[in-house]
Amino acid sequence: MTPVVIAGPTGSGKSALALRLALACGGEIVNYDSMQIYRGFDIGTAKPSRADRKAVPHHLFDIIDADEEFNAADYARIALPVCDAIDGRGRVPILAGGTFFYLRALLSGLPSMPGRNESIRARIRRIAAAPNGPMRLHRWLSRVDAVTAARIPPPDRHRVERALEVWITTGRPISSWDPPGDDELPSLKIALRLDRATLVESLDARVEAMYRTGLVEETAALLRRFPRSARPFGAIGYREAAAVVAGELDVASAIAETRRRTRAYSKRQLTWLRAERNVHWLDAKNREETFAAALRLLTEVRS
RNA sequence: GGAGAGGUGGCUGAGCGGUUAAAAGCAGCAGACUGUAAAUCUGCCGGGCCUAGCGCCCUACGGAGGUUCGAACCCUCCCCUCUCCA
Numbered sequence A: 001m002t003p004v005v006i007a008g009p010t011g012s013g014k015s016a017l018a019l020r021l022a023l024a025c026g027g028e029i030v031n032y033d034s035m036q037i038y039r040g041f042d043i044g045t046a047k048p049s050r051a052d053r054k055a056v057p058h059h060l061f062d063i064i065d066a067d068e069e070f071n072a073a074d075y076a077r078i079a080l081p082v083c084d085a086i087d088g089r090g091r092v093p094i095l096a097g098g099t100f101f102y103l104r105a106l107l108s109g110l111p112s113m114p115g116r117n118e119s120i121r122a123r124i125r126r127i128a129a130a131p132n133g134p135m136r137l138h139r140w141l142s143r144v145d146a147v148t149a150a151r152i153p154p155p156d157r158h159r160v161e162r163a164l165e166v167w168i169t170t171g172r173p174i175s176s177w178d179p180p181g182d183d184e185l186p187s188l189k190i191a192l193r194l195d196r197a198t199l200v201e202s203l204d205a206r207v208e209a210m211y212r213t214g215l216v217e218e219t220a221a222l223l224r225r226f227p228r229s230a231r232p233f234g235a236i237g238y239r240e241a242a243a244v245v246a247g248e249l250d251v252a253s254a255i256a257e258t259r260r261r262t263r264a265y266s267k268r269q270l271t272w273l274r275a276e277r278n279v280h281w282l283d284a285k286n287r288e289e290t291f292a293a294a295l296r297l298l299t300e301v302r303s
Numbered sequence B: 001g002g003a004g005a006g007g008u009g010g011c012u013g014a015g016c017g018g019u020u021a022a023a024a025g026c027a028g029c030a031g032a033c034u035g036u037a038a039a040u041c042u043g044c045c046g047g048g049c050c051u052a053g054c055g056c057c058c059u060a061c062g063g064a065g066g067u068u069c070g071a072a073c074c075c076u077c078c079c080c081u082c083u084c085c086a
Helices: A014-025 A050-055 A072-088 A100-107 A118-129 A133-144 A146-151 A157-170 A196-212 A215-225 A238-245 A251-275 A287-302
Strands: A004-007 A027-031 A092-096 A188-193 A279-283
Touching (some): A004 A014, A014 A027, A014 A050, A014 A188, A072 A100, A100 A251, A118 A133, A133 A146, A133 A157, A188 A287, A196 A215, A196 A251, A215 A238, A238 A251, A279 A287
Parallel strands (some): A004 A092, A004 A188, A188 A279
């Protein structure tokens, strides 16, 4: 049975649609959102409610703590068996989320390269911090892997860092591993579309609501348990809320900044999705119609 | 009424005689995405023309004049904002 993927920009109603589909067809929801993975980060990630999670089995939410290392490869590793198990029970895995890189890691797989190596990362970062560091790192990369260096701009520190990390640990350029091929796991991909003005409006309202319902308080509580340097504190909303807690930002500015980043994020998601193939786009303006259309697609695929 | 400060592209805001269609940021648009991905990064961004060039032509730094080879930058008057004293 092919899994169903619900995609679309943040705030387009993916979770709600996934829930209704699950209820309608005996499905179980599998998260592919990089932030809803974290325990305790609820308000800012718009995590499904307790009631929703009781109504339908939800998987891969709240599986790690803020200070634990986790990445796309880890995700693919654990998500695959989860989907298989759902399938084994004769139910439909419904993937819902917004981290399309994680989704790709699951559906297409990642090359079998070595993972992260913190001590090597530390070494690289020491060089990066020196004057002209990023430039020097990029030049280093050019010498060992010209192909990758040509593709990655010097300021793109994350990618330069990873490419060098792979080189140092294996002695092989990262470009020598095959890029993900076209042979991805078959799935029914449904993407939600909303006109920009409507989307932005609902995004703004949602950010407002997050602060009103205690995003800053939630963040303050999490900061008592985890260092601010922990990954999810860099996420949209949490970065700003953490700044409020630290007294660096007033709430109004935090809201404005969170809105700005949310809008930019939704745009990036759309850019990714546009390049994605075999996507069934559905207008998300009317929930009933969207649901009906999605259901139709689903029954088509199953017959 | 008196004393200051200021009016710059959609916004914030630099520039203070030429190399300025005007820094930078934001917003906007397009894009990338091989283990940090809600991350990270790239390009475009007044308008028109074409022989497509470090090309040409318009329009543009509140308004109108002036000085100058040349003005967003200097002078004059006007209009408008803000702060302070009354």
